Amino acid sequence: MKIGPLLAEDIDTALALLHAAAEDAGNRPLIIDVPHDQTALSGYCERIGLTVSFNTARMYKGAAPTTGGYVQSVATLELG
Numbered sequence: 001m002k003i004g005p006l007l008a009e010d011i012d013t014a015l016a017l018l019h020a021a022a023e024d025a026g027n028r029p030l031i032i033d034v035p036h037d038q039t040a041l042s043g044y045c046e047r048i049g050l051t052v053s054f055n056t057a058r059m060y061k062g063a064a065p066t067t068g069g070y071v072q073s074v075a076t077l078e079l080g
Contacts, residue, residue: 001025003032006073011040014072018045033074041072 003021008014018041022030030050034042036058046052058064 001028001030003030004073005071006032006041008072011044011072014041015044017072035071035074038072 001021001024003018003025006014006017006021008017018032032045032050034045
């Protein structure tokens with residue numbers, strides 16, 4: 001089951017949403033794409049047993065857009 005986008009004001013809310021999605025997934029595999037700057041969420045995911053399957057470098061010409069910290073995970077790297 002693909003989790004995302006995960007939008008939350010803080011890490012506690014993000015974790016609550018992640019747990020709700022994981023519970024809904026049951027025994028299906030979970031996939032979540034976590035932006036590089038969301039170290040608290042990525043660290044938590046690794047602590048609960050999720051493994052990094054690949055890394056992606058997001059590249060911009062000019063200034064990178066800001067998210068205000070609400071984007072904890074993206075829908076998919078292909079969609080942004």
